[in-house]
Amino acid sequence: MDSIRVKEVERYSAEKMQKVNLFETERMFCDVYCLEPGQVQKPHRHEGADKIYYVLEGKGRFQVGEKTTELSAGTITMAPSGQEHGVVNESQDRLLVLVFMAPHP
């Protein structure tokens, strides 16, 4: 049984958003995304896979489809298959997001 304290594996870089993989199987993956102020995950889409974002720390402006919403710690959203999605950290603080995607693309 592998367990991970998420705060012990977070990793930030001045260069770009960091993705740290927590778990990966043929069916899904689970990452944490670590965004310094100003960093982004550019809008993109996956056909046939759904992504969930759960905000662990900070706040981000999340896009799903045509809509963007600022989400703060304790909030969860889903980007269904085929819908464009991304996130930008417009705040002055770090943004830490738990990400789950299935199936594994």
Added chain:
Amino acid sequence: MDSIRVKEVERYSAEKMQKVNLFETERMFCDVYCLEPGQVQKPHRHEGADKIYYVLEGKGRFQVGEKTTELSAGTITMAPSGQEHGVVNESQDRLLVLVFMAPHP
């Protein structure tokens, strides 16, 4: 774009552990499990599906396969396909767990 503040949808019952669904597609689901002290999710298994547990609040004794480990808030673990898994809240406080499973069983 649907977003949910997890603390606004948690629901506890003296009778048994409560599962609150957050998102569900043909590919996966995402729930929160709400356990009063002493409540359990009995060990069980799913063939062909992986489950992730992320502890949001409190602490629980999680079983995956042969092993059990006490996990507290901020910790994540995975029960891979076919491995027996469950959780018991042996503490004096409520236990709130974010749960992802893929594919949808």
